[in-house]
Amino acid sequence: MIGRNRSKYTFSDGYAGTTKETKEWNQRLDSTQHILEHIEYFSKEIDTTKDLYGYVVTGVPVGLLVIEPLRNSNELKPCALIWYLVTHPGSATAGVILVEFAANYAESHNLKGAMGLHSLNQDSTKFYQSLGFCEVGKGEGDDGPIMFLAPQDSNEWTKQGGVWRVKRYMGQGQYLGGQGTGSNAYRWQNAPPIVKIDKSKRAAKTMMSNVSDWRLPE
Helix, strand or coil: CCCCHHHHHCCCCCCCCHHHHHHHHHHHHHHHHHHHHHHHHHHHHHCCCCCEEEEECCCCCEEEEEEEEEEECCCCCCEEEEEEEEEEECEEEEHHHHHHHHHHHHHHHCCCEEEEEECHHHHHHHHHHHHCEEEEEECCCCCEEHHHHHHHHHHHHECCCEEEHHHCCCCCCEEEEEEEHHHHEEEEEEEEEEEEEEHHHCHHHHHHHHCCCCCCCC
């Protein structure tokens, strides 16, 4: 379970204690912190058209989503625009759970589940592509591409009971880092609900504190 005791976290078999994995892990933490700093900095400027949601497990934020309905744009078709999506590096599939939530947020706003975003880097582009997103434009400067997904047009998605789901994760809950190694390093549980967060609660700062506790000595 994600928490403040990183001593319970174990690397995958064959990598434990290696310099390569330690550096990669800390780079992931740095990237997460950078996005959280953006959310924290702009939290007071998040206007009434944007919503902030948190994926909270045992009182700890493991993911944050800033999203708004977008109906008029020169870059994207009408969709739910994902401004920020960030997850704790010690979690797995929290990102998928938040994207599923975003699709259903779009559905509830009469946008047929469609989502759009600006990818931040190559890793995030690959992640979104794996969920069926397509590149529809170029980002500015070093930014990644503009991406779009209409779930009804993707083989990766299905609608079950009026709810959009990623097919390969159906029947699964949250997938969180735990104790053990290899296949025993994770466990499935029923995913808790994603909750709307008061923008004044500084959830990003809380998550930053938790993420920084997971840094490893190099």
